[in-house]
Amino acid sequence: MERRRFLMASTAAVIASFGIAACASSPEHVSGLPLDPAVEELQRRTFDWFVRVTDRDRGLTPDRWPTKSFSSVAAIGFALTCWPVGVERGWMTREEARFRTLNTVRFFHDAPQGPDARGMTGHKGFFYHFLDMDTGHRFGTTELSTVDTALLMGGMLFAARFFDRDDPQEAELRRLTQAIYERIEWDWAVVRPDRITMGWHPETGFIEADWHVYNEGMLVLLLALGSPTHSVPTTVWDEWCGVYDRSWTDAWGPVHLHFAPLFGHQYSHLFIDFRGIRDAWMRTKSAEIGAFDYFENSCRAVQAQRKYAADNPGGWAGYSAAVWGLTACDGPGDFFQVVDGREREFFSYSARGPGERDDGTIAPTAAMASYPFAPLEVTACLKAMKDRYGAAIYGEWGFLDAFNPTLKDRDGPLLHGRILPGVGWVDGDYLGIDQGPIVTMIENGRSDLVWRYMRTEPNLRRGLERAGFTGGWLAA
Structure with a gap:
């Protein structure tokens, strides 16, 4: 008891x-x-x-x-x-x-x-x-x-x-x-x-x-x-x-x-x-x-997941209680790169989440498909993503698969997507x-x-x- x-x-x-x-x-x-x-x-x-x-x-x-x-x-x-x-x-x-x-x-x-x-x-x-x-x-x-x-x-x-x-x-x-x-x-x-x-x-x-x-x-x-x-x-x-x-x-x-x-x-x-x-x-x-x-x-x-994003133990750009969502999704590629003086590891398509891989890649589907579980928080996340990143990640067919605000430039090739100034890496696919x-x-x-x-x-x-x-x- x-x-x-x-x-x-x-x-x-x-x-x-x-x-x-x-x-x-x-x-x-x-x-x-x-x-x-x-x-x-x-x-x-x-x-x-x-x-x-x-x-x-x-x-x-x-x-x-x-x-x-x-x-x-x-x-x-x-x-x-x-x-x-x-x-x-x-x-x-x-x-x-x-x-x-x-x-x-x-x-x-x-x-x-x-x-x-x-x-x-x-x-x-x-x-x-x-x-x-x-x-x-x-x-x-x-x-x-x-x-x-x-x-x-x-x-x-x-x-x-x-x-x-x-x-x-x-x-x-x-x-x-x-x-x-x-x-x-x-x-x-x-x-x-x-x-x-x-x-x-x-x-x-x-x-x-x-x-x-x-x-x-x-x-x-x-x-x-x-x-x-x-x-x-x-x-x-x-x-x-x-x-x-x-x-x-x-x-x-x-x-x-x-x-x-x-x-x-x-x-x-x-x-x-x-x-x-x-x-x-x-x-x-x-x-x-x-x-x-x-x-x-x-x-x-x-x-x-919302608490993890708010705590942000990895210090990734863009994570907060308003913008969150880790799951299996596309990523920029499999490579290491120094970002703001810190070596970071990035991944291509991979499962991501607390205790799993986390490379700063946010997948809108992680939050949006959680609507029945947290309708108010998901609605707030949807609006925050659109307000913060706009047409860079959201368009005629909804959200592109993933984005990564931490990766703002790339020394080499990307497997998926592109780098957008002021946004970071954004996938090109749904x-x-x-x-x-x-x-x-x-x-x-x-x-x-x-x-x-x-x-x-x-x-x-x-x-x-x-x-x-x-x-x-x-x-x-």
């Missing part, structure tokens, strides 16, 4: 001292707040990016743009999530959204699957991380990816719930989506006891890394548990939660399950409303420290996997749209129940 009181008191003190209110795990927490026009503008511009770059006939979304690139399977899943948002907002007709979605689902349903290294889009029901934009087949030697398949399926399953009319095309969309989901051999991906592998290569076999630490992999496990054809044992979830204590920390602010880059606290939440539902680990933790769930955990992760969460999470904050439909998704519900989740909307 004394430990419980201490944790509750210390967490409350940290939050109060930083001027942040704790989250409320109720459906009314976010959607009842008035929406600032700046947030709506950002959501619309980012949505328009997906309309601009996604192939209508097959649904392939590039990994990045305007730099020519391959297609990202996860970004395709995010595009599928965007189309219903557009319908709800009046930005796209239902007919156009249905056309795009059905074409995408047909493509993946009919795309070649098999063990060959070339000419395939997937294998064992999974899909390759990156696909060639022209052929739709595996790009280069990219891996068969369990998480990117899960993110694609998240978009498909949501779309299948949204397009619910008694219409031949919408019925076909629902049927094909379920068929794609049911052929994924999740059990094949359990290579080591009670752990799902991150991927597989036809040349070398399974990747050594598994989903075995708190991160975005929750969606992988829950979809695997919910499969009616190739489900994994419930001990997979027990194993997943069995290492949580390694991540439980107050090192960066309010005590929570720590994962340095914010995308790990966002991706599963794109599709799953974790407010008020708890597995066994969360029920135990709630008994120790008071009501706690995965939604609250993400709220605290956001609070920790990344699909960073754009998508902005649209979706703002919408979840506005209307619960994706969460509301996914609460009725039977496969996901089965996965949650097999993982031991109870309470909240699951009890309704």
